[in-house]
Amino acid sequence: MSTVVSQIVVGCAGSSHRDAAQYHHRWFVVDAKGSLLSATQSPGLKEVITDIRMGYLVLRAPGMLRMDIPMDVIEDDDSVRKTATVGDQTVDVVDEGEVAAVWFSHVTGQPSRLMKVHPEAKPVAWPAS
Numbered sequence: 833m834s835t836v837v838s839q840i841v842v843g844c845a846g847s848s849h850r851d852a853a854q855y856h857h858r859w860f861v862v863d864a865k866g867s868l869l870s871a872t873q874s875p876g877l878k879e880v881i882t883d884i885r886m887g888y889l890v891l892r893a894p895g896m897l898r899m900d901i902p903m904d905v906i907e908d909d910d911s912v913r914k915t916a917t918v919g920d921q922t923v924d925v926v927d928e929g930e931v932a933a934v935w936f937s938h939v940t941g942q943p944s945r946l947m948k949v950h951p952e953a954k955p956v957a958w959p960a961s
Contacts, residue, residue, distance in 0.1 A: 840889060841946075842958065843871035844880035851884050855903065857949070857958055859889065859928070860918070861936050864943040867917040870959070874940040893939050901928055907950055916947050924953035 837846035838853045842860035846852070861869045861877060871877040876893070883890040888900040907913070907926050916925045925947040927933075932946040949956060 840882045843877035844882050847882045849884040859948050861944050862916045862947055876939045899935050918956055919959050923956055924950040926950055
């Protein structure tokens with residue numbers, strides 16, 4: 833039996849956790865302009881290891897402390913609701929906050945933010961990686 837690997841955070845290493853497929857491409861990193869940041873543009877993303885533990889997205893990268901993000905939060909706080917750009921699409925997202933922004937800015941070497949596709953967003957046509 834083969835192991836299925838799902839990329840929970842676009843551009844980062846995949847996870848083979850049994851629940852990972854339901855979170856495939858749920859999160860992505862954007863640059864300072866709010867546009868998708870790919871692993872080609874920022875190779876540090878490839879070094880980010882993702883996992884799922886007890887309802888949290890667990891992120892690890894070389895030289896960084898582990899970061900845990902709650903996965904199934906009810907998205908009712910409009911102050912964190914934003915839009916981001918993926919290719920020529922505008923995507924309804926939830927900003928995961930300042931700690932995640934600082935963490936990913938260190939990983940990417942540029943101002944970055946972690947975004948989660950809002951549960952009510954239209955399906956995203958992700959660019960080929």
